Amino acid sequence: MKKLTKFTFxxxxxxxxxxxxxxxxxxxxxxxxxxxxxxxKIMASIIGTVIETRLGVEVGYAPxxxxxxxxxxxxxxxxxxxxxxxxxxxxxSFTNEYVDDKSTxxxxxxxYEGRAGVCVPTYMVEKHNITSIYDLATPDAQTLFxxxxxxxxxxxxxxxxxxxxxxxxxxxxxxxxxxxxxxxxEDETIFFSRLKDLIAxxxxxxxxxxxxxxxxxxxxxxxxEEPEHNPDTYVMVQPNEDADWYEKSHVDSxxxxxxxxxxxxxxxxxxxxxxxxxxxxxxxxxxxLSQLTYAVVxxxxxxxxxxxxxxxxxxxxxxxxxxxx
Numbered sequence: 001m002k003k004l005t006k007f008t009f010x011x012x013x014x015x016x017x018x019x020x021x022x023x024x025x026x027x028x029x030x031x032x033x034x035x036x037x038x039x040x041k042i043m044a045s046i047i048g049t050v051i052e053t054r055l056g057v058e059v060g061y062a063p064x065x066x067x068x069x070x071x072x073x074x075x076x077x078x079x080x081x082x083x084x085x086x087x088x089x090x091x092x093s094f095t096n097e098y099v100d101d102k103s104t105x106x107x108x109x110x111x112y113e114g115r116a117g118v119c120v121p122t123y124m125v126e127k128h129n130i131t132s133i134y135d136l137a138t139p140d141a142q143t144l145f146x147x148x149x150x151x152x153x154x155x156x157x158x159x160x161x162x163x164x165x166x167x168x169x170x171x172x173x174x175x176x177x178x179x180x181x182x183x184x185x186e187d188e189t190i191f192f193s194r195l196k197d198l199i200a201x202x203x204x205x206x207x208x209x210x211x212x213x214x215x216x217x218x219x220x221x222x223x224x225e226e227p228e229h230n231p232d233t234y235v236m237v238q239p240n241e242d243a244d245w246y247e248k249s250h251v252d253s254x255x256x257x258x259x260x261x262x263x264x265x266x267x268x269x270x271x272x273x274x275x276x277x278x279x280x281x282x283x284x285x286x287x288x289l290s291q292l293t294y295a296v297v298x299x300x301x302x303x304x305x306x307x308x309x310x311x312x313x314x315x316x317x318x319x320x321x322x323x324x325x
Contacts, residue, residue, distance in 0.1 A: 031060045099263070
C-alpha cells in the first residue's frame with residue numbers, strides 16, 4: 001500500500017509539472033509595437049526581453065504608428081499587443097477611444113514624466129538672444145533659421161504619424177511663427193542627422209524636443225521659454241478625431257508635463273495572463289531611459305544588447321514589475 005501511495009504521489013507530481021509546462025507553452029506569442037522614436041524602441045526591447053527571459057513567452061516586434069498600434073491592440077488578434085511608450089495627453093485621443101470608451105486596452109499603473117517644447121542650440125541663445133518661443137516669430141529669425149536659402153526659415157515639428165507633430169504644427173501657427181519659419185515633418189533619425197550638420201556649422205536650428213531624449217546629452221541645446229500651460233485656451237484636436245482638426249485646434253501656451261506609460265491589449269489577459277500582469281505593473285525612470293537612448297543612439301549600442309544588459313543589471317526593478325518583491 002505504501003508503494004502504491006508513493007507511486008500515486010509521484011505520478012500526480014509528474015502530471016502537475018507537465019500541465020504547468022504545457023500551460024506555459026500554450027501562451028500565445030506576444031507582439032510588441034515599435035513606434036519610431038528611440039525611447040519607444042528601447043522600451044519595446046526591454047519589455048520583450050522581460051517577457052521572453054523571465055516569463056518564457058515568445059515575443060515578436062512590429063513597427064507602426066500610434067494609430068496602427070492602438071487599432072491593432074483594439075482588435076485583440078495578436079497583430080500588435082503592446083504600445084511601449086504612450087505620451088499623455090499627446091495621445092489622449094487614442095486612450096479616450098480604446099481605454100475609456102471601448103475598454104479594449106489598458107494602461108500600466110507605473111509611468112514616468114516627460115517634458116516637451118521647442119529647442120535651439122545654445123549658441124543661438126548666446127549669440128542671437130533667441131530665448132523665447134516668440135523670438136522665432138520675427139524677420140530676423142526668418143533669416144537665421146533659413147538653412148536651404150529659399151528665404152524662409154524652418155522649424156521641425158516632429159515625425160509623421162506622431163501626435164506631437166500635429167500639436168506643434170498648430171503651435172507654430174498660433175504663436176505667429178508660420179509666416180517666418182515653415183513647419184517641416186520628417187522621420188526623427190533623418191532630422192537629427194541633418195541637425196548634426198547644422199550644429200557643426202553653428203547654423204540656426206529650431207525643432208520639437210522632449211525629455212527623456214539623448215539629444216540633451218549629445219548637444220548643448222536650450223528649450224525655449226513659453227507661457228505657462230493654460231487649459232482654458234489650449235484646445236488640441238487630433239487628426240483621427242476630426243477631419244477639420246487643424247482649424248478647430250488652438251495652442252498658444254506651453255505643454256503640460258507629460259505622463260508616459262505602457263498600453264496593452266486586454267486580450268492578453270486571456271491569451272497571456274502573465275504578460276498582462278507584468279505590463280500592468282511596469283514602470284520606468286526617465287533619467288535611466290535618457291541614458292539608454294544615449295547608449296544606443298550616440299554610442300552605437302545595439303538596442304537588444306543594451307536592453308538585455310539593462311534588464312540583467314536591474315533585477316530588483318524587474319522583480320518589482322513581476323510582483324516578486
